[in-house]
Amino acid sequence: QVQLVESGGGLVQAGDSLRLSCAASGRTFSTYTMGWFRQAPGKEREFVAGIPWSGASTLYKDSVKGRFTISTDNAKNTVYLQMNSLKPEDTAVYYCAARSGAVAHIRIFGPEYWGQGTQVTVSS
Numbered sequence: 293q294v295q296l297v298e299s300g301g302g303l304v305q306a307g308d309s310l311r312l313s314c315a316a317s318g319r320t321f322s323t324y325t326m327g328w329f330r331q332a333p334g335k336e337r338e339f340v341a342g343i344p345w346s347g348a349s350t351l352y353k354d355s356v357k358g359r360f361t362i363s364t365d366n367a368k369n370t371v372y373l374q375m376n377s378l379k380p381e382d383t384a385v386y387y388c389a390a391r392s393g394a395v396a397h398i399r400i401f402g403p404e405y406w407g408q409g410t411q412v413t414v415s416s
Contacts, residue, residue, distance in 0.1 A: 294318035294405045296388040301410030304378055308414070312373040314388030314407055321345050325391050326371040327398040328362060330384035330412075337387070339399040341373060351395050356382075378414045385409040 300312040312328070327342035341362040342351040350362055361374040371388060389403030 294390070296390060296405055296407035298386065298388045298407045298410040301386060301412045303413045303415065306379055306414055306416050308378050309374070309376045310378065310412060312375070312386055312388075312410060312412075314371040314373075316369045316371065316388075316390065321369070321390060323392055325393060325395045325398045326362075326364065327389045327391070327403060328371075328373045329387045329389055329403070330382075331387070331409075332381075332384040335384075340386070342395045342398045343371070344395050349395055351399060375412070378412075380414050380416045383412060383414050385411050 295317045297315045298312060304310055322345050325342050325344050328340040329337050330340050331337040340353050340356055341360055343362045343364055345364055347364050359377045363372045387409045388407035390405040391398040391403045
């Protein structure tokens with residue numbers, strides 16, 4: 293059974309940083325793309341960032357480019373989202389996600405697997 297377990301959310305001030313972690317288990321993810329999505333109150337869930345386990349490429353939502361960095365640690369089966377220069381509009385529940393195939397597919401077709409989510413709140 294696939295499990296994606298997020299951690300690292302919290303309450304921070306604008307301009308601060310947070311690092312989210314996602315521990316993946318239950319299958320071999322070497323051919324999978326991992327991603328982060330978020331959902332703000334009253335809004336649809338949206339793609340934030342994606343990366344294959346190889347780390348060979350990355351894909352970001354335009355509004356987080358230059359501030360967020362997605363990365364993988366294959367030895368720990370963990371995916372990270374380093375978030376710098378946080379803004380109040382980054383406030384949302386952040387979800388770890390996984391999908392087999394190319395990195396663009398997780399944004400286009402959506403994930404096959406979801407984590408339970410972790411809350412990130414940025415105060416102004």
